[in-house]
Amino acid sequence: MNRSGTARERKLVFRGGGFAIEQRTWISILAFIGLIALWELVTGTGLVSPIFLPSPMRVLRALWDLAVSGDLWRHMSASLVRIGYGWVIGTAFGVAVGLMIGLFTVSRAVGLPLVAALFPIPKIALLPLLILWLGIGEGSKVATIALSVFFPTVIATFSGVDSVPRNLIRMAQSFNVPLWRIVSQVLVPGALPGMLAGVRISIAAALLVLVAAEMIGAQYGIGAFLILTGNMMQPDRLMAGVVVVSVLGLAMSIIVSTVERRLLRWR
Amino acid sequence: MEIALSNITHRFGDLTALENVSLHAHEGEIVAIIGPSGCGKSTLLGIAGGILKPTAGEVVLRGVPAADTLNEITFIFQDFSLLPWLNVRDNVAFVLKHHSLGGAELQRRVADALERTNLTDFAGALPKQLSGGMRQRVGIARALAVRPAVFLMDEPLSALDAQTRELLLDDIVALWQRDHPTILYVTHNFQEAIRLADRVCVLSRRPGRVREIIDIPVPRDSRAKPENQAKVAALGERLWALIKEEAIVADRELVAHV
Numbered sequence: 001m002n003r004s005g006t007a008r009e010r011k012l013v014f015r016g017g018g019f020a021i022e023q024r025t026w027i028s029i030l031a032f033i034g035l036i037a038l039w040e041l042v043t044g045t046g047l048v049s050p051i052f053l054p055s056p057m058r059v060l061r062a063l064w065d066l067a068v069s070g071d072l073w074r075h076m077s078a079s080l081v082r083i084g085y086g087w088v089i090g091t092a093f094g095v096a097v098g099l100m101i102g103l104f105t106v107s108r109a110v111g112l113p114l115v116a117a118l119f120p121i122p123k124i125a126l127l128p129l130l131i132l133w134l135g136i137g138e139g140s141k142v143a144t145i146a147l148s149v150f151f152p153t154v155i156a157t158f159s160g161v162d163s164v165p166r167n168l169i170r171m172a173q174s175f176n177v178p179l180w181r182i183v184s185q186v187l188v189p190g191a192l193p194g195m196l197a198g199v200r201i202s203i204a205a206a207l208l209v210l211v212a213a214e215m216i217g218a219q220y221g222i223g224a225f226l227i228l229t230g231n232m233m234q235p236d237r238l239m240a241g242v243v244v245v246s247v248l249g250l251a252m253s254i255i256v257s258t259v260e261r262r263l264l265r266w267r
Numbered sequence: 268m269e270i271a272l273s274n275i276t277h278r279f280g281d282l283t284a285l286e287n288v289s290l291h292a293h294e295g296e297i298v299a300i301i302g303p304s305g306c307g308k309s310t311l312l313g314i315a316g317g318i319l320k321p322t323a324g325e326v327v328l329r330g331v332p333a334a335d336t337l338n339e340i341t342f343i344f345q346d347f348s349l350l351p352w353l354n355v356r357d358n359v360a361f362v363l364k365h366h367s368l369g370g371a372e373l374q375r376r377v378a379d380a381l382e383r384t385n386l387t388d389f390a391g392a393l394p395k396q397l398s399g400g401m402r403q404r405v406g407i408a409r410a411l412a413v414r415p416a417v418f419l420m421d422e423p424l425s426a427l428d429a430q431t432r433e434l435l436l437d438d439i440v441a442l443w444q445r446d447h448p449t450i451l452y453v454t455h456n457f458q459e460a461i462r463l464a465d466r467v468c469v470l471s472r473r474p475g476r477v478r479e480i481i482d483i484p485v486p487r488d489s490r491a492k493p494e495n496q497a498k499v500a501a502l503g504e505r506l507w508a509l510i511k512e513e514a515i516v517a518d519r520e521l522v523a524h525v
Contacts, residue, residue: 167346167348168348168350170313170348171342171344171348172361172362173318174317174318174338174340174342175338175341175361175362175413176338176365177361177362177365178365181364181365185350185361186350189350189352192352265393266351266352266393266394266395267351
């Protein structure tokens with residue numbers, strides 16, 4: 001080891017740095033404020049025409065006016081009712097079918113190819129057909145949203161069931177636990193993480209289809225409002241509508257996260 | 268209760284896991300099943316417990332279980348198989364709830380099982396908060412709660428570190444000493460077998476066959492005594508020689524299969 005005869009002493013160089021992402025909330029806030037400021041700057045100085053991009057203050061003003069006049073609530077409540085019904089119906093059927101596919105050989109053989117074939121269809125493409133069947137009213141919109149929720153829910157549910165360790169099922173069987181209790185006490189809780197991940201996807205899908213369906217034919221609703229303001233060349237009100245959609249999406253995501261934290265504390 | 272496995276053969280596709288295995292444990296006896304990895308020990312236990320269907324052969328039970336027995340044949344699993352979303356108390360109660368016990372009786376059984384495994388203070392803890400040894404004690408508590416006549420222990424200590432293994436081995440001895448249940452104990456560790464069993468059944472490598480059944484004619488409690496040490500050590504050596512041979516070949520075969 002020490003061929004030269006003198007033991008050379010040197011400090012060990014640290015080489016384990018990096019790859020450790022930390023949370024820096026203030027950087028996020030700063031970046032957000034910076035972006036708004038930049039937006040105000042380019043619009044306030046007249047660099048960008050307010051017809052294309054109204055200033056943040058004007059968007060805020062439009063939002064305030066909408067809230068005060070009650071227009072915001074009228075549109076939002078129409079949208080919330082549609083997405084609420086659509087999501088609940090789609091989720092209920094999706095969970096039921098997903099459980100069937102997860103539990104029984106026959107229903108898997110029947111259901112899986114059907115789901116694989118129908119899942120990729122953009123559900124908004126079915127709106128004209130559903131209008132034909134259910135009329136121009138609420139039914140066709142709710143049904144389109146429900147369909148867009150149904151498929152991701154089915155897939156999340158049965159893959160959730162598939163991911164439940166088989167040893168837990170064998171354990172329950174070895175204690176003679178009856179089937180319905182194995183389903184409700186082992187499979188469903190075990191599939192819950194996957195199902196909640198599916199909820200995130202289904203909410204995003206529902207929001208997309210909601211806005212699109214309302215753009216095609218609705219008197220009230222966020223989508224209808226966006227089309228209206230676009231046609232009337234009111235970019236400030238239009239952007240106020242976009243902000244509302246964004247906040248709606250964010251709020252739903254926060255709700256899901258909260259539910260997840262509550263229900264999945266065991267992980 | 269007595270459990271007898273007769274002429275058990277089990278195939279997975281064209282792979283024969285077990286061939287013509289016969290084995291029995293008398294009332295109150297501890298029989299260890301030992302063999303190299305992949306010899307079908309756990310498969311054999313699954314068959315003994317009725318959660319795997321053998322290709323051929325049958326399992327026969329003789330005797331009447333105690334009146335308070337809810338699940339005659341009960342497993343203790345290598346991976347504990349606890350429901351991660353339930354706390355310790357609810358994991359134990361899970362296997363009782365479908366029996367029409369009164370609320371008080373259910374509570375009493377849970378409390379008793381937790382007390383016997385020293386888990387009373389951890390009744391509200393989730394499995395993820397417990398060490399491996401504690402988790403296995405929950406597994407033992409869950410089994411005790413149904414008052415089995417036969418315990419099937421599938422490498423219950425294999426997922427634990429050496430110190431914890433020692434402690435739990437004592438717990439298992441204590442468990443047996445109280446009610447003298449019949450125990451089939453699967454392991455790949457011959458020292459565990461020597462410490463616990465009345466008889467040790469050595470399985471050959473795949474396909475698993477009974478290679479030899481060795482009696483341990485020293486009472487369980489006095490195996491650590493100086494006058495018995497030579498005898499016990501000799502038995503251990505004989506056992507190890509049998510397993511070693513099988514393990515070496517099994518190890519090579521495993522490589523060949525990959």
